[in-house]
Amino acid sequence: xxxxxxxxxxxxxxxxxxxxxxxxxxxxxxxxxxxxxxxxxxxxxxxxxxxxxxxxxxxxxxxxxxxxxxxxxxxxxxxxxxxxxxxxxxxxxxxxxxxxxxxxxxxxxxxxxxxxxxxxxxxxxxxxxxxxxxxxxxxxxxxxxxxxxxxxxxxxxxxxxxxxxxxxxxxxxxxxxxxxxxxxxxxxxxxxxxxxxxxxxxxxxxxxxxxxxxxxxxxxxxxxxxxxxxxxxxxxxxxxxxxxxxxxxxxxxxxxxxxxxxxxxxxxxxxxxxxxxxxxxxxxxxxxxxxxxxxxxxxxxxxxxxxxxxxxxxxxxxxxxxxxxxxxxxxxxxxxxxxxxxxxxxxxxxxxxxxxxxxxxxxxxxxxxxxxxxxxxxxxxxxxxxxxxxxxxxxxxxxxxxxxxxxxxxxxxxxxxxxxxxxxxxxxxxxxxxxxxxxxxxxxxxxxxxxxxxxxxxxxxxxxxxxxxxxxxxxxxxxxxxxxxxxxxxxxxxxxxxxxxxxxxxxxxxxxxxxxxxxxxxxxxxxx
Amino acid sequence: xxxxxxxxxxxxxxxxxxxxxxxxxxxxxxxxxxxxxxxxxxxxxxxxxxxxxxxxxxxxxxxxxxxxxxxxxxxxxxxxxxxxxxxxxxxxxxxxxxxxxxxxxxxxxxxxxxxxxxxxxxxxxxxxxxxxxxxxxxxxxxxxxxxxxxxxxxxxxxxxxxxxxxxxxxxxxxxxxxxxxxxxxxxxxxxxxxxxxxxxxxxxxxxxxxxxxxxxxxxxxxxxxxxxxxxxxxxxxxxxxxxxxxxxxxxxxxxxxxxxxxxxxxxxxxxxxxxxxxxxxxxxxxxxxxxxxxxxxxxxxxxxxxxx
Numbered sequence: 001x002x003x004x005x006x007x008x009x010x011x012x013x014x015x016x017x018x019x020x021x022x023x024x025x026x027x028x029x030x031x032x033x034x035x036x037x038x039x040x041x042x043x044x045x046x047x048x049x050x051x052x053x054x055x056x057x058x059x060x061x062x063x064x065x066x067x068x069x070x071x072x073x074x075x076x077x078x079x080x081x082x083x084x085x086x087x088x089x090x091x092x093x094x095x096x097x098x099x100x101x102x103x104x105x106x107x108x109x110x111x112x113x114x115x116x117x118x119x120x121x122x123x124x125x126x127x128x129x130x131x132x133x134x135x136x137x138x139x140x141x142x143x144x145x146x147x148x149x150x151x152x153x154x155x156x157x158x159x160x161x162x163x164x165x166x167x168x169x170x171x172x173x174x175x176x177x178x179x180x181x182x183x184x185x186x187x188x189x190x191x192x193x194x195x196x197x198x199x200x201x202x203x204x205x206x207x208x209x210x211x212x213x214x215x216x217x218x219x220x221x222x223x224x225x226x227x228x229x230x231x232x233x234x235x236x237x238x239x240x241x242x243x244x245x246x247x248x249x250x251x252x253x254x255x256x257x258x259x260x261x262x263x264x265x266x267x268x269x270x271x272x273x274x275x276x277x278x279x280x281x282x283x284x285x286x287x288x289x290x291x292x293x294x295x296x297x298x299x300x301x302x303x304x305x306x307x308x309x310x311x312x313x314x315x316x317x318x319x320x321x322x323x324x325x326x327x328x329x330x331x332x333x334x335x336x337x338x339x340x341x342x343x344x345x346x347x348x349x350x351x352x353x354x355x356x357x358x359x360x361x362x363x364x365x366x367x368x369x370x371x372x373x374x375x376x377x378x379x380x381x382x383x384x385x386x387x388x389x390x391x392x393x394x395x396x397x398x399x400x401x402x403x404x405x406x407x408x409x410x411x412x413x414x415x416x417x418x419x420x421x422x423x424x425x426x427x428x429x430x431x432x433x434x435x436x437x438x439x440x441x442x443x444x445x446x447x448x449x450x451x452x453x454x455x456x457x458x459x460x461x462x463x464x465x466x467x468x469x470x471x472x473x474x475x476x477x478x479x480x481x482x483x484x485x486x487x488x489x490x491x492x493x494x495x496x497x498x499x500x501x502x503x504x505x506x507x508x509x510x511x512x513x514x515x516x517x518x519x520x521x522x523x524x525x526x527x528x
Numbered sequence: 529x530x531x532x533x534x535x536x537x538x539x540x541x542x543x544x545x546x547x548x549x550x551x552x553x554x555x556x557x558x559x560x561x562x563x564x565x566x567x568x569x570x571x572x573x574x575x576x577x578x579x580x581x582x583x584x585x586x587x588x589x590x591x592x593x594x595x596x597x598x599x600x601x602x603x604x605x606x607x608x609x610x611x612x613x614x615x616x617x618x619x620x621x622x623x624x625x626x627x628x629x630x631x632x633x634x635x636x637x638x639x640x641x642x643x644x645x646x647x648x649x650x651x652x653x654x655x656x657x658x659x660x661x662x663x664x665x666x667x668x669x670x671x672x673x674x675x676x677x678x679x680x681x682x683x684x685x686x687x688x689x690x691x692x693x694x695x696x697x698x699x700x701x702x703x704x705x706x707x708x709x710x711x712x713x714x715x716x717x718x719x720x721x722x723x724x725x726x727x728x729x730x731x732x733x734x735x736x737x738x739x740x741x742x743x744x745x746x747x748x749x750x751x752x753x754x755x756x757x758x759x760x761x762x763x764x765x766x767x768x769x770x771x772x773x774x775x776x777x778x779x780x781x782x783x784x785x786x787x788x789x790x791x792x793x794x795x796x797x798x799x800x801x802x803x804x805x806x807x808x809x810x811x812x813x814x815x816x817x818x819x820x821x822x823x824x825x826x827x828x829x830x831x832x833x834x835x836x
Contacts, residue, residue: 039793042610123577125563128570141572193611211609211617213694213785237693239783240793243676244692248783250684251691410560410798 029232030526032508033254035245039238040215043193043206045175046117046124051429051517054175055258056215056236059204059521061178062223064092064110064157065169069523071514073170077105077179077201078157087164087470088134092157099181099199100222107151109179114149115139116185117176129176129431132168134160164470166336167434173518174431203229203522212238223522230525249275249503255526257503262383265321268503275503278322279513282331282430283498284438285323287376287391287423288416288451291491295364295372296422302490304360305423307345307353308398309391315496318386326494328487329441330479333515335433336472341483343490357398366399377405378425379412387495388425417448426451429498430516435479439463442486454491529826533819540815544808548598551807552591555800562607562798581607594804603808604801608794614805618787622809624694625779625786629771632706636713636767641760643714644721645753651726659718666715671774675708675781692783705782709774713767720760728756758829765821769814 038052045057058067066076079095097105114133117124120142131137134148148160161168171177181199185192192198195206203225204217215236219229237254239245245257246264250272260268260276268276289296289305296302311325324332327342345353366372376391378384385406392402402423407415416424430437440446443463444455462482469475487494500517509525563569563577578584582593597604603614647659682704683691695701728734729752737751738744776788787806794802 039609041608044610047610120572120576123573123580125569125573125577127573131570137570140570209611210785211612211620212789213620237783239692239780241780241783244679244781244783247676247679247684247691248693251687253691253693408560408796414560 030230030528031233031235032231032256032521032524032526033235034237035248035254035257036236036238037240037242037245037257037259039212043198043209045178045180046113046122046127048175049125052258054518056206056217057175057178058202058518059217059234060198060200060202060206061175061180062097062202063172063174063178065172067173067514067516067518067520069510069520070512071516071518073173076173077110081169085470087166088161090159090161090168091152092159094155094157095224097201097224098222099184099201100205100220101181101184101199102222103181103183103199104154105179105201106154107157108154109182110157111149111151112182112185113178113180115147116180118147124176126174126176129171129174132161132163132165132171134162136162163467166470166472166475167432167436170335170432170434203520204234214238225522229522231521234521246503249505252505255505255508260501260503262319262321262501272503274506277502277504277511277513278499279517280324280331280333280515281498281500281517282334282433282515283428284326284329284331285427285495285498286326286329286425286492287495288421288426288492289423289490290419290421290452292419292453293422295366298364299489300360301364301366301372302493303345304357304364304398305395305400306343306490306493307348307360308357308394309493309495310350310394311495312350313394314387314390318390319383319496321501322499323496324499326497329483329492329494330435330438331430331497334430334435334438336476337435338473338476338480341480341487343487354397361399368397368399371396371399371401373401373403374422375403375405376423376425377407377412377415377421379409380406384425391423416451419451419453424451426492427498433515435476435483436463436466439479439482439486442491452491454486454489456485456489459485529823532826533823536819536822540819543815544811547811548595548804548808549591551804552594552800553587555795555798555803556587558798560798562800581605594801598808603805606799606802608797608799608802614801617790617802618805618809621785621787621790624697624784625772625775625788627697628702628705628709628775628778628784628786629768631702632709632713632771632775633764633768635706636710636717636771637760637764639710640714640717641721641757643718644723644760645725645756647718647722648725648729648756656722660722663715663718666711667719669712671708671712672777672781674711675704675778678704678708679781692781694784701782705778705784708781709771709778712774713771717760717763717767720763721756724759725752725756728752731755754828758825761821761824761828764824765818768817772810772813 034055036052036055038050040053040056041048043057043060045061048057062076064076064078065073068074077094077097078092081090081092083090094105094107099105114130116122117127118130118136118139120140127140135144135146138144139147150158152158179201184197184199188197195208198206200220203220203223205220206215206217209215216233218233219231220226223229242259242261245254246260248254249257289302291297315323315325327346328340330337330341332340361367376388378388388404392404395402415421416426428438428441442450442452442454442459444450444460459482462478462485466475466478466482469478504511507527509527510523511519561583563574582590594604603618606612606614606617609617643659647656650656679691682689689704690701693701734752775786776791779786779788780792787809790802790806794806
């Protein structure tokens with residue numbers, strides 16, 4: 001009786017074990033699996049606003065310009081263009097291209113798209129990126145029907161700008177400037193983006209989206225450059241757990257992780273040295289000071305606080321992922337910018353900086369015995385916490401008693417926009433490769449986004465001059481003067497310039513570090 | 529019995545209403561909103577978005593608007609994901625969580641009861657002590673410690689099982705999550721069963737059965753078990769609830785597209801409608817499960833009568 005029973009148990013166990021070992025099959029198809037760290041809000045380029053969405057939407061649609069393998073700006077849907085002498089009118093000649101359903105891509109698809117995203121009734125969060133187009137802002141408010149975009153004929157698109165905008169071509173790689181298939185949007189309305197309805201002019205077409213599970217896309221055979229596209233299919237996973245994604249890469253279940261937790265760097269350098277990719281990323285991490293509150297309206301107090309920060313310790317001992325200490329607002333390698341601007345105290349040793357800082361604080365009436373009491377606010381994250389703690393301890397010696405306050409990102413940024421803080425952590429990633437995209441953070445006209453509420457007529461004047469200068473070199477000089485003025489006043493304390501963090505399997509071929517961390521799949525290949 | 533069930537179902541309605549109201553207002557009390565983000569929106573864009581999602585209406589109007597939609601089964605749009613309605617999101621997520629939860633419960637029940645019965649029958653032997661000490665460990669170690677550990681050993685180092693993903697419900701992908709979910713429950717059920725079984729075995733009616741000369745197996749299975757299972761069955765209701773809520777953590781750890789993850793992401797994103805939808809599903813589930821447990825109890829215990 002017993003042995004018969006055991007017999008069944010053993011057979012059952014073997015059968016079960018056999019059923020769970022995966023089938024070995026040979027896939028000729030090259031499938032790229034990406035842990036994308038986020039679920040997109042939509043496939044519609046007008047309703048997304050994140051970098052993780054860019055990774056998907058930017059594969060389906062091709063804008064007038066696009067990113068090359070090294071991240072530089074190259075012709076996309078536009079084959080060539082001419083710019084008027086005053087820098088205000090761009091005339092694009094579109095290449096011969098069809099949507100994946102065979103319909104021709106025309107200038108009207110672009111005209112329609114811009115009018116759609118800028119329409120007053122469209123709840124598009126990022127539409128303001130296109131405010132460089134003539135009348136775009138007024139059009140959005142519903143004050144005018146006259147927009148500076150015209151489809152001259154099927155293959156010619158004319159865009160008129162508010163003023164000369166040297167970074168306009170760089171702006172066009174952003175998804176806010178993508179075309180949408182007019183014939184599909186008009187036919188299906190809100191459902192045009194559902195797999196089955198959606199059509200692409202980009203290298204890939206989305207075939208399925210299981211919410212919260214994965215999005216799959218296959219190579220678009222009608223893409224104008226399809227012959228050069230090597231990867232047949234892509235899958236993006238939306239899970240946000242970085243530790244989990246890292247494990248999946250190690251188990252060969254995904255090929256790319258688009259982020260990893262900084263505190264894993266030691267382990268990664270040991271276990272996955274070839275897969276760990278760190279590169280300079282166009283972004284600046286800072287702590288902003290609320291100049292509407294005393295004593296942050298005192299320039300010397302602000303300078304003292306900035307000087308006492310040991311940025312090398314933060315970069316090398318707290319973060320350890322190769323972040324670059326920052327003494328200015330505009331990151332290195334920014335286009336059309338003469339050179340990196342740094343605060344004058346960069347050349348001083350940290351000991352001297354601390355001494356000077358103590359002096360400045362004393363003059364303002366603060367010593368370790370009579371300290372300045374303030375609150376450092378940051379949004380929830382291990383790194384922000386560590387850095388804030390470091391700041392608090394570095395400031396102790398110059399006469400500051402700091403309390404820490406942490407809030408969720410939504411709450412934190414709301415407080416910053418309403419100038420409801422003392423010292424607050426912030427970060428800014430470039431929307432486009434231009435110094436203006438960083439310096440606007442301290443411009444009077446930026447309103448809510450000027451968290452520090454810094455207002456300098458000299459600074460604003462230099463920025464205004466830059467805005468109307470077409471000569472890129474002269475413009476760069478104006479911007480540089482502006483940054484020099486602002487950094488001397490120190491309304492925000494720059495801490496470091498960002499780095500992009502990726503884990504890339506050794507099977508992936510063609511991955512190049514780019515300053516905006518964009519790696520279009522049409523340039524990649526997979527080793528078999 | 530029918531009257532009892534009807535009564536209970538009717539009583540569930542005010543319960544649900546209370547839950548929905550509490551959840552609705554609590555969510556709004558939390559600072560921040562669905563559209564606050566790192567980039568401040570120009571006023572005309574922000575106004576347009578708020579109007580689109582009716583967030584510019586006074587709170588009580590939003591509440592009644594929501595209620596009226598719920599009554600016809602319209603869970604509303606997700607504030608975060610534009611291409612799917614809350615109903616569509618819940619529809620794809622619910623079968624996953626359900627499958628996971630039910631299987632975990634069944635595994636927990638079978639293994640737990642099996643271990644508990646074996647331990648009770650071999651009381652105070654080595655087997656008994658082994659089962660009980662393992663149970664203690666299983667209860668003590670939280671599943672968010674257990675799960676990553678299992679993943680690391682079985683998934684990364686040994687490559688026996690996938691580290692994560694649902695893969696359309698493939699059995700291989702379910703093994704680790706179910707184990708992680710079930711283990712603490714197996715432990716608890718084992719202890720519960722053992723204790724209850726030991727007591728039942730001492731009862732008068734069991735002694736009668738033995739005295740009648742019935743075979744030992746029959747005594748245990750037909751007579752003692754029914755009585756011993758009463759506490760376990762009552763525990764199954766809360767156990768199911770615990771598994772459902774535990775799945776929130778497990779789904780995040782294993783990258784499974786269930787409703788639990790919507791809770792976390794929805795809460796962090798202030799995706800009011802999505803979280804409300806998840807709350808309603810969970811509340812409905814727990815209310816139904818408790819009702820089922822009470823009905824099962826009525827069948828198991830001849831002393832319990834629901835209708836006068």
